Amino acid sequence: MPDIDDFTCEVECIYKDERYAVRDNGAVFRYPRDGKRPRRYDNFWTFGKPNIVHGYMEIASVRIHAIVATAFLGLKPTKEHVVDHIDTNRRNNRVENLRWVTRLENILDNPITRKRIILRCGSIEAFLANPSLLRENELPPDLRWMRTVTNAEAQVSKKRLLEWAESDKEPSGGSLGAWVFNPSEKSTSTSDKVSTHDTQADLLIEEGQLGVWGYKQPGFQENNQSNALQDEEDRTPNLILSLTPGAAQVRVFFEDKPCEYPCTPQHFDGNPLAAYAANLTDDAVFWRNQDGDRTYSVAKYGYSSDGSSLIVMSRATYVWKGQVNGDSKPVSVTQLKPDEYDKNDLPCSLTEVTYEQKLFVHKRIETGFPSNEYLEEIFNQRIKSRE
Structure with missing residues (x-):
């Protein structure tokens, strides 16, 4: 391929x-x-x-x-x-x-x-x-x-x-x-080590087969790119290949754009979700938009009740500030004084992470602007008992 x-x-x-x-x-x-x-x-x-x-x-x-x-x-x-x-x-x-x-x-x-x-x-x-x-x-x-x-x-x-x-x-x-x-037998590896650069399935965007670095500008080259699966029937609908290698995201709105998910493991042994969970340290960047001006960090996480996914609650690390021209723009809390914002008031988001077709797939559990209290309830319902 x-x-x-x-x-x-x-x-x-x-x-x-x-x-x-x-x-x-x-x-x-x-x-x-x-x-x-x-x-x-x-x-x-x-x-x-x-x-x-x-x-x-x-x-x-x-x-x-x-x-x-x-x-x-x-x-x-x-x-x-x-x-x-x-x-x-x-x-x-x-x-x-x-x-x-x-x-x-x-x-x-x-x-x-x-x-x-x-x-x-x-x-x-x-x-x-x-x-x-x-x-x-x-x-x-x-x-x-x-x-x-x-x-x-x-x-x-x-x-x-x-x-x-x-x-x-x-x-x-x-x-x-x-x-x-006249296909030849596929070679097998004696190593159990998995690299998302070697195995990522480039089959997700309905526009066609994208390289791992598909969103780079023309002229950009990178070694160890993954191959593209060509069979139309193998494509998974409504998914966007994310900017982070090995990551994809479920399309919520028609105009959704690919984002970054920096916690996505690039190499791992054994259970892929366990490898992902190891990267979910407190306040680690979980999600970043395409422009890099909006970021959510890890607040907490847990495994789903059946163990097939991770449930991640993340918190915004920016606030919207009005500008002289009447517009608003996101401003990182690192640029604000402690009395200019309350961490507990920063909006949260709830995401389910699964490992499918050799990709870490990210799906928002709730859309719109639900309250943090409501997301807490959903989070507690979805994860395994922590007793």
């Missing part, structure tokens, strides 16, 4: 009035519009989300392959030109797998496509004489085998498909994906 940060070249382009950074591995980064607030699909690297109807990877309904082709191969030559996926894998948007062709060139010059047309229509000549034959004999495309690939996987799959196209063989059943990619 591919690493979103495994690339050799990165360029910028304008496509349909949007500015993108584009990598030769098929990943794109959409910039916010000048002077505008970032939108849902801005400011992160992604391979895109596969459209369940036609299988092409998309970002905000724009097909990724068209962006990549524009960036590396130049503008569309004519209205009749389309992007050809040479290996016919619609999720493989690596530069070397794309080319601008006319539809007729796609049929005549791509041996894999040509072989499939012959199987459907009898011959290329029969198709050219009556193109409706393809529609009459067309079946819904098999999208299950298609996936975003590493460079090595791309080479293996293309080689096997070209060999098939040049042979006299017809489909013989079995798993197309297993045959195309």
Whole structure:
């Protein structure tokens, strides 16, 4: 499975009035519009989300392959030109797998496509004489085998498909994906040591596969990035990959943005929740927003009654202060005098932490602005008896 940060070249382009950074591995980064607030699909690297109807990877309904082709191969030559996926894998948007062709060139010059047309229509000549034959004999495309690939996987799959196209063989059943990619046995480790950099599942944002450092700006590189799981059916809905490696958060509101959870363990042995609990020391930073101006620290924690999660009560470390212009902004209590605030009056938040799909998932137990007394009641109901 591919690493979103495994690339050799990165360029910028304008496509349909949007500015993108584009990598030769098929990943794109959409910039916010000048002077505008970032939108849902801005400011992160992604391979895109596969459209369940036609299988092409998309970002905000724009097909990724068209962006990549524009960036590396130049503008569309004519209205009749389309992007050809040479290996016919619609999720493989690596530069070397794309080319601008006319539809007729796609049929005549791509041996894999040509072989499939012959199987459907009898011959290329029969198709050219009556193109409706393809529609009459067309079946819904098999999208299950298609996936975003590493460079090595791309080479293996293309080689096997070209060999098939040049042979006299017809489909013989079995798993197309297993045959195309010819996967090898996964290596096993003798160590029980777990690193979230090695195991984190990048499958969470519905926009597509994000790298661990998906929210870094273009040009940022980091070693030991985790791989992205590609199967659409494996994705967990309503989750946002957090800014802290190994952490995710349940989306509460549509405009929620990724935050930091500094207590998330980066290496641990044994029980992952126990490793997380060891970091929940008094007043440790539990949560920090994307801008870094709002922080909650650990007030107390406990295990849920069934032991499957941690229940963490955290407390704000800032207060809102009015400004000369009439606005308010958060001000850290470290910048205030002791008589300017009461710690007991600082709002609290209640969060459930679970370990799922090799990620520490954070879920707010109560939304809105519940009183601290109410949160205390919920906390005591949810945790194991401390007697």
